[in-house]
Amino acid sequence: MRRRAPRRSRRVTRSDLDTIYRKLSSHFGPMNWWPGDTPFEMIVGAILTQNTAWRNVVLAIRNLKEAGALSPRALRRLSEAKVARLIRPSGYFRVKARRLRSFIDFLFERHQGSLARMFRRPFPQLREELLGVSGIGPETADSILLYAGKMPSFVVDAYTRRVFGRHYFLGEDASYDETKSLFEENLPVDVPLYNEYHALIVNLGKDFCRPRPRCEGCPLEGLPHWTPPRQ
């Protein structure tokens, strides 16, 4: 019989989110996200990092940079096969080459190839448009909006759900949108705050609230939480 995680047992408050933010922020310091020199590089990174360690994305982006392919126009000129070869280190390279192509096609068909134009669109509409692009799901769309577009869309990822689930703020089966609302309804609408908060959660999730319990040194030590049993 599979063990179920405890249900959410308390409601998150603004004060909870504020406390957690301050703990993480003082523990880790400024994150300076998203790593990337230009909005386009951030978008490419958002697609390449899907289910992939960032260090592998760095290798792929370096290849694209060396090939002079880190602009919408330059990338559009390359064949999908060529792009796939360049981004090979980031894994799923055939799928991701197709996804980059989908985004580029969208950018040129809807926004004349201009990110500046694209980001002039009101963000709820732009979010819907991005979700319509094959290969862009909610996390990738929100990363593009928040980090490349500086729009107030909170980014949720696997770490967010796991960390906040462990601390009883979310049920085991919380959806993406439910998790996103938890933050957007309890935080001021503030792009730098959303930016930093998500980055801090990812940084925390890399070391703590892992499937295998380890809490020593966790900046959230002291907050009520559960840990999965050792197998």
Add this chain to the structure above:
DNA sequence: GACCAGGCACATC
């Protein structure tokens, strides 16, 4: 060698 990493689309029930 197993496990994991800043998901997503698609098939099937």
Add this chain to the structure above:
DNA sequence: GATGTGCATGGT
């Protein structure tokens, strides 16, 4: 609507 599966590299 829920659940399962394929996609693939590189570090630990």
